[in-house]
Amino acid sequence: MNIALNITKTIQDWLVSFMPESVSSIAAMVLVALMYLVIFAVAGLYLVLLERRVAAWFQLRIGPNRVGPLGLFQTMADALKLVSKELTGTVKADKFLYNLAPYFVIISSLMALAIFPFTQGFQAFDINIGIFFLIAISSIGVIGILLGGWSSNNKFALIGAMRSGVQTISYELSIGLSLLTMVLLTGTLQLSQIVEIQKNGWLIVQGHIPALIAFMIYMIAGTAETNRAPFDMVEAESELGAGFHTEYSGMKFAYFFLAEFINMFIIAAIATTIFFGAWLSPFGITQSIPWLGVFWFLGKTLILVFLMMWFRWTFPRLRVDQLLTLEWKYLLPINLVNIVVMAIIVWLNITINL
Incomplete structure (x- = not known):
């Protein structure tokens, strides 16, 4: 088995211990998809914050610094x-x-x-x-x-x-x-x-x-x-x-x-x-x-x-x-x-x- 598939295989092996194999394969895919959705959302939000910080640095401005410590929650507020x-x-x-x-x-x-x-x-x-x-x-x-x-x-x-x-x-x-x-x-x-x-x-x-x-x-x-x-x-x-x-x-x-x-x-x-x-x-x-x-x-x-x-x-x-x-x-x-x-x-x- 290719080592690159370990994340999906590990989750599926864990699910098999308490549910049928046919159901566990689908459940594993759903869990992995949800995990990547979280990665997707968090990465997107904080790349926006990084963009603002970099822009402020290049233009000698302060950038986001009010919402949360050092402005870390600014993009979360924008998302809401x-x-x-x-x-x-x-x-x-x-x-x-x-x-x-x-x-x-x-x-x-x-x-x-x-x-x-x-x-x-x-x-x-x-x-x-x-x-x-x-x-x-x-x-x-x-x-x-x-x-x-x-x-x-x-x-x-x-x-x-x-x-x-x-x-x-x-x-x-x-x-x-x-x-x-x-x-x-x-x-x-x-x-x-x-x-x-x-x-x-x-x-x-x-x-x-x-x-x-x-x-x-x-x-x-x-x-x-x-x-x-x-x-x-x-x-x-x-x-x-x-x-x-x-x-x-x-x-x-x-x-x-x-x-x-x-x-x-x-x-x-x-x-x-x-x-x-x-x-x-x-x-x-x-x-x-x-x-x-x-x-x-x-x-x-x-x-x-x-x-x-x-x-x-x-x-x-x-x-x-x-x-x-x-x-x-x-x-x-x-x-x-x-x-x-x-x-x-x-x-x-x-x-x-x-």
């Missing part, structure tokens, strides 16, 4: 406010699609979280096509954005949704090719096996210069994929109000808002897993004390999240033509050359070993 707000919408909106759209965004983010190896044995769902699964699931979120913008019957929301479609389709190519570069190096799509390979050194080191280039392109494209500045044409406040979610309020708006921050965490978590050894420490500590791996995984991920926030508060917003030029004329050609270089390096290494 959004839950209590009235759900409004336009009269001419397509009600079914308008109400359905936020769930596409939130469910795709939640599904992606399930296959990350937070530490040894703490992975709810480990499959042999892990990277392919992540790319496929992340593509579903844009459907929610397109549906929300179109069904709102608002021209600003529609423009934002159309921009999202163009941007996501474009930058997904660079994300996919960057990850494919590392798949060439590892020879597997399974995340647990990729982590296992990195016990001898992180892939960003093993892969030499092509791995470093792949990482840089991945972070740029990942920032664009999450619709964050300087690639936030989808929500350009100075032009489109709130963009694709202009007509949303209350908890439905919160779903879009929360999904943006969780997607940022997911982009950073993928980079942590593929390039920086996931839960593995460079000192070998986590292999002897597995629970420490959670802190290493979260620490690396939060550093990359901070990097993405640094982008937002440093660079001005790009125009649509600049955004597409960056992808099609620069990132994509560099990525194609880089993947060929990585293939040559892998082939030469195999040849020398033979």
Whole structure:
């Protein structure tokens, strides 16, 4: 049995002791899902708080400091406010699609979280096509954005949704090719096996210069994929109000808002897993004390999240033509050359070993 499945298997073995096996398997899935929902909610709330703190630091402001000690409960107060707000919408909106759209965004983010190896044995769902699964699931979120913008019957929301479609389709190519570069190096799509390979050194080191280039392109494209500045044409406040979610309020708006921050965490978590050894420490500590791996995984991920926030508060917003030029004329050609270089390096290494 793969060690990455221990969390689900352990819960199921415990449930089998006092309920039928057929019921215990379903109950185990429900418990694991609830656990990940809690992780999802808490991570989203405190990433919002981190964003505000980082913004305040960059702009020499104080930031949240009133609600709770050091302002730690500020985002929880904001969440309660959004839950209590009235759900409004336009009269001419397509009600079914308008109400359905936020769930596409939130469910795709939640599904992606399930296959990350937070530490040894703490992975709810480990499959042999892990990277392919992540790319496929992340593509579903844009459907929610397109549906929300179109069904709102608002021209600003529609423009934002159309921009999202163009941007996501474009930058997904660079994300996919960057990850494919590392798949060439590892020879597997399974995340647990990729982590296992990195016990001898992180892939960003093993892969030499092509791995470093792949990482840089991945972070740029990942920032664009999450619709964050300087690639936030989808929500350009100075032009489109709130963009694709202009007509949303209350908890439905919160779903879009929360999904943006969780997607940022997911982009950073993928980079942590593929390039920086996931839960593995460079000192070998986590292999002897597995629970420490959670802190290493979260620490690396939060550093990359901070990097993405640094982008937002440093660079001005790009125009649509600049955004597409960056992808099609620069990132994509560099990525194609880089993947060929990585293939040559892998082939030469195999040849020398033979």
